[in-house]
Structures are given as structure tokens and as C-alpha cells.
Amino acid sequence: METLVKKNNYKILKNYFDKDNFFQECIDSIFNKIEIISGKNVANKIRSVGLEKIHEFFPVEYIPFLQYAVHEDLKNILHRQMFQIVDIDLNFKNQFFLDQSLNFRFHYPYENEKKSKLTRKIFRCLNLKNYKNSKKEFNLAKEKSKKHKLDESDISKINYFKTNNNSLYLHSPHRDTWFAHSTKGINFWWGISDVTDLNGMMLFTKVTNFDLEHEINPAYVKDLYNLGKFVVPNLKSGDLLLFDAEILHASKINTSNDTRVVFSGRINITAPKFYEYTRQVKEPFWLNSKDVKIGNFSNLLVFKREKKNIVKKKLKKLKKNKLKIIDFHEKFTKNKKYKIVKINNNGKSLKLLLKFKNKKIAFIKNEEDTYAFEAMCPHLGYNLINSDISEGKVRCQGHGLEFDLKSGSSFCAKFKLRNYKIIKKTNYYYLQNKN
Helix, strand or coil: CHHHHHCCCEEEECCCCCHHHHHHHHHHHHHHHHHHHHCHHHHHHHHHHCHHHHHHCCCHHHHHHHHHHHHHHHHHHHHHHHHHHHHHHCCCCCCCEEECCCEEEEECCHHHHCCCCCEHHHHHHCCHHHHHHHHHHHHHHHHHHCCCCCCHHHHHHHHHHCCCEHHHCCCCCECHHHHCCECCEEEEEEECCCECCCCCEEEEHHHCCEECCECCCCCCECCCCCCCCCECCCECCCCEEEEECCCEEEECCCCCCCCEEEEEEEEECCCCCEECCCCCCCCCEEEEHHHHHCCCCCCCEECCCCHHHEECCCCEECCCCCCEEEECCCCCCCCCCEEEEECCCCCCCEEEEEECCCCEEEEEECCCCEEEEECECCCCCCEHHHCEEECCEEECCCCCCEEECCCCCECCCCCCCCECEEEEECCEEEEECCC
């Protein structure tokens, strides 16, 4: 267990104690709650095609009800399973602590989430305990939301994601400690459905031991760095991913045709301590492994973020991506050619941000080719110049959307990256709109 933390590592367990029974309990709970919320007919339809197709029959607006209901049903089962894996499979016999908070995620394909009518205000007005009357409760929340005032945290989230559609919110690259979770945490991340490159989680393992600046609220990494190539661990249903919570990680936009279902929790092998610069207010409750061992889930411990529990780390600062900017001080027009930079045949790579009054364009020259494309990702506005650009593709480090730099296409039909024509003339590169 210590190795995962010391080496900022991750591993996948395909076999672990009581896996089949645990997995079946999870599946049974999901379908039982679907039936309660949307009826037996809907539950049977999903059973016939598989949980990955839940989005075809179960409204995305009702996902918060399902998450709440499954959480109430499975919270003790998840904690019990986490204890058993640490005790039996990882053979860690010392006392440890289990974070009471758990996550039950049903991540629909983007095309389905885009159609959601669940605004942030409606979400805040939902009485999730009334999941047995979800339709009625959703309509009541719609009425209540007309008078509801969002707090600063909600407003910050809406401004960050540039949408009021609560179903579209995805985690950007972050460390859990930035959100007031404990240091030296180990995350348990179960694939209840298959997890693939198209709908998984991104791990930025190369920057784990670096000091990174992050936003205040929501506490995601600032768009200032090249975070390196990310990995997306693939899981078969039932597989368990364990990873150090200090690894920078993010949710990948779901460009598959399947819903991704993941349950997760967190443990600490020592008494929880906290990162000094978080502004988040959460003070999690914890369970002692000795209590969980005997089936006692009610004895909650509190580890407050007070002075004695703060960890001060001295990490090497990651170099910020300083871009050379060419400001044209005018609007980009489609019929004009723009002189960019002198052609240099020394083989060195070159990255430029071409700034116009109405847009920003990335100019990239590398070993493979020369490209010009919209600098900001059309999904959430991440600066694509900072992202991994190789093999004729750019992979946005915000939420993993991948674009072909010649065609501009991605795996999601809703998103296409506009690219531009580059002309070589009289020892200079010129930029022009494609016809």
C-alpha cells in the first residue's frame, strides 16, 4: 500500500476478494433503483441491452436520483469491500481510515448529456430523498428553481464550464487534495461497466511531483502548463483501479456510444492530513478500519483542517508554457493572407499563438508537419497549444477530446476543430482561411 503513495503509482486489480458477489450486489442495486425510479418496463429494457445502454431509456435528468438511491443502498457494501481488499488482497494489517464520502458516477455519452434539461438551479432544488417520486420531484424543483439564488460556488462552476447544464460538468485536471481531501490518499475506482479510451479517466503521471498552480473555485489546474501525455487505464466491468490521489487526473469527455458506470472511494493508510492552500470547505468524515472490520459503520471520526493537520510540501515548480504571441491588432478575415514568420530549415519545432481581435489561432511546426488551427478547444476553451500534439493529432489535456489536425474531425460529431491553410512564399509562412 505504501508503494502506491511513495511512487505516485497506480495499478489495476482484475481479481480480488469476493469480486463476483460484490459486483452482483452493485448490478442488482442499480437495476432495483432504476425500476423504482422509472418503472419495471424501463429496467427490463436496459437489462436486455446491458447497463452501457442505460442512456437509451433512462432520462439523464434523473441520474442524480439514481446516484443518491444507489449510494444509500451500497455505501456500507463499498466500505466493506474496500476494507477486505486492503486486508486480504493487499495484505495491509495496520489500522487505516476510510473516507465516508463515495462517488457513484453514470457518465452518459456527450450527445445525450448535451440534451439534458437539468440546470444548476434545478439540481440545487432537487429533494433526492424523494427518488421514488422522481418525475413529481423534478417538476417541483423546476418551479422552486425560479426563485432560487445560486451561491458563489455554483456561479463559479457555471462560469468555468460556460454552461448552466449540470449534466455536462466534468472534472478538469486536479488533485484531490485541492478539493480538501486528505494527503496520502489512495483512490478505489471500480469499473462497473467497461472503461475505454473514449470514456475513461485521464492520469497525468509525469507531473505528480511538481508544484502546479490551480484555480480557487473550482480547484482545477490553471491552463498554464504542458502536462505531458496522459494515460487512460482501460477496465473490464468489475476491474478495480487503485491510484495515488495526488496523481493529476481528469474525466474524459465521453465520445463513445456507451455509458460509463464507475463507483469510487478513498482510504488513508495514516491519520488524514490536508493540503495547506485549499479554499474548499469540506471536512470529510472517516471510518476506522477496525470498526469496518466488525461491521460498525456509524462511528464517524472527524479530522479537521486545522493547523496541526496541515501538510506543507515543497515541490519543484513546473515550468509554465511561455508562448510566443504575434498580435495582429485586427480581426481575422477570410480573404486575406497573413505573414507569420520566416521559414527556418534548422528542424527546430515552433509554436506560435496568432492573436486576432476575433479569434486565436495556433501555428505549430514540428518534425511531422506544419499546422494552423483554432487555439482554443471548442469543448471548454482549453488552450490546445499546451496539449500533446503528435502523430497528426492534438489531444486536449482538459478533457481528452482528440482532433485530427488535417480534417479537424474528432470522435464527437458535435465538435470539429477549424484549421487554416499555410502557404510558403518568399521564405515566409503565410496564413490564410481555407476555401
